[in-house]
Amino acid sequence: MKFKITHNTDYLFNSEVFLEPHYLRFRPRQTAYVDVTDYSITILSEPTGHRVVQDEENNVVDFCWFEGMTNQLTITSTSILETKAFNPFDFLIYPLHFNQLPLQYDELQKKLLFSTLEGQLISQELLDYGTAILKASNFNTISFLTNLTKQLHDDFSVEYREVGSPLQPDETFTIKRGSCRDLSWMQINLLRQFGIAARFVSGYYYFDMLEPAYELHAWVEVFLPGIGWLGLDPSHGIFTGNTHFPIASSAHFENTMPVSGGIRGSATSKLITQLSIEKYK
Known part of the structure; x- marks a missing residue:
């Protein structure tokens, strides 16, 4: 079975701010029972640099850095996943x-x-x-x-x-x-x-x-x-x-947050999120 996941995150600021480097965790993890067949991420304001990295606990993270001032940060990720048959009780504990x-x-x-x-x-x-x-x-x-x-x-x-x-x-x-x-x-x-x-x-x-x-x-x-x-x-x-799709795992919940990063400026912000998960042909 295939699924399409579209996750949109908007931070809207009431005045312009400078975005510090950000870690973004939206990329589903490849597992033995889930294939990530396609993934894309769009970021606005457009980052000056963007690198896909592994963090301390081997999570795959999009790391971005920015220049200039902006009044928004919009992140849209799209994933296509294909699931395989999976029995959570098919195991042998050993020793x-x-x-x-x-x-x-x-x-x-x-x-x-x-x-x-x-x-x-x-x-x-x-x-x-x-x-x-x-x-x-x-x-x-x-x-x-x-x-x-x-x-x-x-x-x-x-x-x-x-x-x-x-x-x-x-x-x-x-x-x-x-x-x-x-x-x-x-x-x-x-x-x-x-x-x-x-x-x-x-x-x-x-x-x-x-x-x-x-x-x-x-x-x-x-x-x-x-x-x-x-x-x-x-x-x-x-x-x-096989319809639980992990993104990030950690001993500390802070290291799984979808967006980690700061701003320079005195603006207040409004967060708007929208997530759709649909069966995909």
């Missing part, structure tokens, strides 16, 4: 001891995964919530990940919030609602408390809607030997499939 929690990564793995294991302090109430699910799952790794992801979907209301960093995990847990990035950041920090390497993912998610209204999506990936990075979507209570 076998990773089937039971707590996980015991070896010393090299701990070094390579260090930033995705580095958790922040969370409340005892949130920890107890995860521990109860862990015990009910008989400390089985896949059962725990499945049950936790589904329980988060059942217990928390998902709401849309266009801008802003994820809420702190304890705040999301207390109010029992949040955006996809709030739920993902809470789950990541809970998983790290149980010694599971977890990272934040930004991307697109297609599913059939009567009235399509897509937005940039966030989910979680955990590292298990034999599987690699396994996707979990707490907003929908599922493992990710």
